[in-house]
Amino acid sequence: xxxxxxxxxxYGTSVILKNNIEKALRSLHFEGATVEAVGVAEARSLGTLxxxxxxxxxxxxxxxxxxxxxxxxxxxxxxxxxxxxLAKVLL
Amino acid sequence: xxxxxxxxxxxxTAAGELLVEAGHAKPEYIRAMIQVVEELGPYIVIADGIALxxxxxxxxxxxxxxxxxxxxxxxxxxSGKMVKAVFAMAATDHDSHIESLGDLAALLADAQIRTxxxxxxxxxxxxxxxxxxxxE
Numbered sequence: 001x002x003x004x005x006x007x008x009x010x011y012g013t014s015v016i017l018k019n020n021i022e023k024a025l026r027s028l029h030f031e032g033a034t035v036e037a038v039g040v041a042e043a044r045s046l047g048t049l050x051x052x053x054x055x056x057x058x059x060x061x062x063x064x065x066x067x068x069x070x071x072x073x074x075x076x077x078x079x080x081x082x083x084x085x086l087a088k089v090l091l
Numbered sequence: 092x093x094x095x096x097x098x099x100x101x102x103x104t105a106a107g108e109l110l111v112e113a114g115h116a117k118p119e120y121i122r123a124m125i126q127v128v129e130e131l132g133p134y135i136v137i138a139d140g141i142a143l144x145x146x147x148x149x150x151x152x153x154x155x156x157x158x159x160x161x162x163x164x165x166x167x168x169x170s171g172k173m174v175k176a177v178f179a180m181a182a183t184d185h186d187s188h189i190e191s192l193g194d195l196a197a198l199l200a201d202a203q204i205r206t207x208x209x210x211x212x213x214x215x216x217x218x219x220x221x222x223x224x225x226x227e
Binding site: 007008009011012013015016019020040056057058059062075076077078079 | 127130131132133134135136137138139141143145146147148169170180182185188189192193195196199200
């Protein structure tokens with residue numbers, strides 16, 4: 001399972017998102033996933049390789065058309081929101 | 092604390108000027124942070140009332156740094172996402188800031204800390220809860 005956390009630039013918001021996805025996966029006891037933080041442009045090229053793209057609600061429309069499952073999050077700081085969204089898809 | 096801003100560009104400028112005044116970033120970096128929101132929308136609003144402004148790391152940054160401006164009143168960052176506290180983050184390269192960013196995220200994940208940040212009427216309580224990331 002390859003998960004990419006996407007923000008505009010791939011180094012600020014997406015790093016927070018990546019950390020929180022990793023925390024969420026641990027709390028769900030979901031193993032065997034890698035999480036990368038990338039920017040929108042990179043996500044477009046990676047999108048075919050990744051299994052899942054997690055991003056913010058503003059950026060999700062920019063990623064339409066990717067084969068990966070897209071999950072959009074309102075607040076990247078909100079681990080509960082991220083955990084619930086991942087649980088819905090993974091469990 | 093109590094920075095006056097009428098729109099998201101002025102709000103980002105208020106936080107960005109702290110980086111510039113400290114000698115940690117060039118004025119061009121402020122413009123770049125504003126441009127990110129103009130182009131990609133308010134995705135930098137990482138929690139209710141809290142934005143993490145940043146632009147690409149590199150030339151316009153002299154030192155890894157995070158500054159905070161708490162606005163006099165909230166401003167709309169787009170789509171009705173109102174922001175009272177603006178962090179401006181600057182990094183010299185892609186990887187070196189990750190630790191301090193993680194520390195900030197861990198603090199802001201705490202609802203009580205967010206409440207202090209959004210309701211404090213003076214800067215001291217905010218400085219106390221965020222001392223480890225704001226530094227200097």
